Amino acid sequence: MKAFTILLRRELGLAWGKGGGPLLALAFYACVVTLLPLASGRAPERLAVLAPGIAWLALALAALLSLERLFERDYEDGALDLLALGPASLEAVAFAKCLAHWLAAGAPLALAAPVAAVALGASPIIIPLLFLCALAGGLAFSFLGGLGASLALGSKRGGLLVAVIVLPLYAPPVIFGAGALDALAGGLPWLTGLVLLLAYSVATVALCPLAMAAACRNALD
Amino acid sequence: MGARTPHHWFDFLANPERFMAFSRWAAPVLGGLAVVLGVAGLVLTFAVPEDYQQGDTVRMMFIHVPAAVMSMFVYLCLGIASFLALVFRHALADAAAQACAPLGAAFTVLALATGSLWGRPMWGTWWQWDARMTSVLVLLLFYLGYLALRSALDDETKAARAAAILALVGLINLPIVKFSVEWWNTLHQGSSTLFAAPENRLPAVYLWPWALMSLAYLAAFGALWLVRIRALVWRRKARALALRQAEG
Numbered sequence: 001m002k003a004f005t006i007l008l009r010r011e012l013g014l015a016w017g018k019g020g021g022p023l024l025a026l027a028f029y030a031c032v033v034t035l036l037p038l039a040s041g042r043a044p045e046r047l048a049v050l051a052p053g054i055a056w057l058a059l060a061l062a063a064l065l066s067l068e069r070l071f072e073r074d075y076e077d078g079a080l081d082l083l084a085l086g087p088a089s090l091e092a093v094a095f096a097k098c099l100a101h102w103l104a105a106g107a108p109l110a111l112a113a114p115v116a117a118v119a120l121g122a123s124p125i126i127i128p129l130l131f132l133c134a135l136a137g138g139l140a141f142s143f144l145g146g147l148g149a150s151l152a153l154g155s156k157r158g159g160l161l162v163a164v165i166v167l168p169l170y171a172p173p174v175i176f177g178a179g180a181l182d183a184l185a186g187g188l189p190w191l192t193g194l195v196l197l198l199a200y201s202v203a204t205v206a207l208c209p210l211a212m213a214a215a216c217r218n219a220l221d
Numbered sequence: 222m223g224a225r226t227p228h229h230w231f232d233f234l235a236n237p238e239r240f241m242a243f244s245r246w247a248a249p250v251l252g253g254l255a256v257v258l259g260v261a262g263l264v265l266t267f268a269v270p271e272d273y274q275q276g277d278t279v280r281m282m283f284i285h286v287p288a289a290v291m292s293m294f295v296y297l298c299l300g301i302a303s304f305l306a307l308v309f310r311h312a313l314a315d316a317a318a319q320a321c322a323p324l325g326a327a328f329t330v331l332a333l334a335t336g337s338l339w340g341r342p343m344w345g346t347w348w349q350w351d352a353r354m355t356s357v358l359v360l361l362l363f364y365l366g367y368l369a370l371r372s373a374l375d376d377e378t379k380a381a382r383a384a385a386i387l388a389l390v391g392l393i394n395l396p397i398v399k400f401s402v403e404w405w406n407t408l409h410q411g412s413s414t415l416f417a418a419p420e421n422r423l424p425a426v427y428l429w430p431w432a433l434m435s436l437a438y439l440a441a442f443g444a445l446w447l448v449r450i451r452a453l454v455w456r457r458k459a460r461a462l463a464l465r466q467a468e469g
Contacts, residue, residue: 147390151383155373164369165387168362169394172401179405196404200397207393211386214307218382 011100051120094212106138262433295325300392320449
């Protein structure tokens with residue numbers, strides 16, 4: 001447990017400190033949210049319909065792009081070898097990395113998502129739900145993204161490869177979250193979507209570390 | 222597992238030499254079977270009467286539905302082969318996984334393309350964000366991810382294991398994708414009336430071409446799969462041989 005706390009602190013330090021930290025993810029998020037209305041036209045009634053979906057999907061992209069080098073750094077400088085030999089299992093290492101990414105990027109993005117949605121013209125009643133969806137979905141985005149990053153270890157073309165691996169896996173959480181938001185906007189019961197999203201996130205948190213550890217062991221062989 | 226006497230088809234085929242001996246005649250037999258069944262199926266496809274609602278386009282079904290079934294069946298094969306390759310570190314299982322992924326992607330593309338061609342006259346649109354079509358599209362993305370990962374890593378054994386992990390993750394995810402897309406579709410008041418599925422109440426006259434074409438697709442997949450596995454086994458042998466020669 002002590003090893004895990006130290007590990008988590010190290011990862012958090014890296015995620016917050018190095019290379020811009022959450023600011024970079026937030027800046028990317030702001031860029032995407034700015035460019036989308038430029039592409040789809042600025043008619044307010046049209047934007048208002050699209051706003052929750054845009055804010056939600058851009059979250060997935062921002063989470064994905066900020067974690068492609070989650071394992072690569074440690075793999076290249078040999079730290080991953082040391083971590084594999086250390087007291088904490090590779091599963092715990094992977095868990096700590098993804099959790100730190102969620103705390104450093106997922107949580108700030110969850111705060112930014114409602115702002116973006118309302119700025120685009122969505123009704124303010126979606127603010128609490130969008131925040132909850134972004135928090136819960138962010139977990140799934142971080143852990144699935146970490147899985148993609150660990151599988152792509154050692155390849156020459158990281159970013160695009162991770163995106164191609166991970167984005168299809170993002171389909172269920174994107175659907176569940178968008179479904180809940182859509183239902184709320186349409187005055188329908190929205191709890192099902194949120195519960196399904198939570199269930200999916202919990203499952204990824206439980207299962208992805210196993211796959212990530214297997215992928216890291218494979219890369220370190 | 223080598224020394225045991227084979228008492229199961231998997232044990233039997235797990236031995237590379239026995240597999241090569243078996244596939245040597247099984248591949249052409251399956252290929253011939255595919256041609257015969259395919260020709261018979263196509264003849265029947267064009268011989269059946271027009272559907273009272275769909276007209277001539279009902280013939281599309283016999284090309285399209287088996288391709289859609291195969292796209293999922295091949296992913297199942299990919300998942301099982303990847304599991305065997307990962308757990309038993311069996312080279313032949315890995316070759317089987319590597320060999321079937323492009324075939325599965327091809328079946329998926331065929332299903333999407335024929336579905337789109339069928340949709341145009343039937344629903345007046347090339348594409349509907351309908352539950353089934355969407356999940357088949359995501360399936361294609363899974364295949365593409367597998368192929369991309371497999372070709373992105375230089376080290377063959379590492380690429381094989383990483384791709385196998387991804388294939389298993391995809392296998393777990395596919396039912397969830399299917400469920401989520403269906404859930405999403407009911408929410409959006411989907412096109413379920415458009416999909417008053419013809420195969421749900423398939424008249425007997427359409428059953429024969431459908432069954433023949435399905436078996437033809439299955440046999441063709443079996444033949445191509447075996448041929449591709451054989452080619453991979455040979456390629457690995459040739460590489461090992463070249464390596465040994467280079468080492469002197």
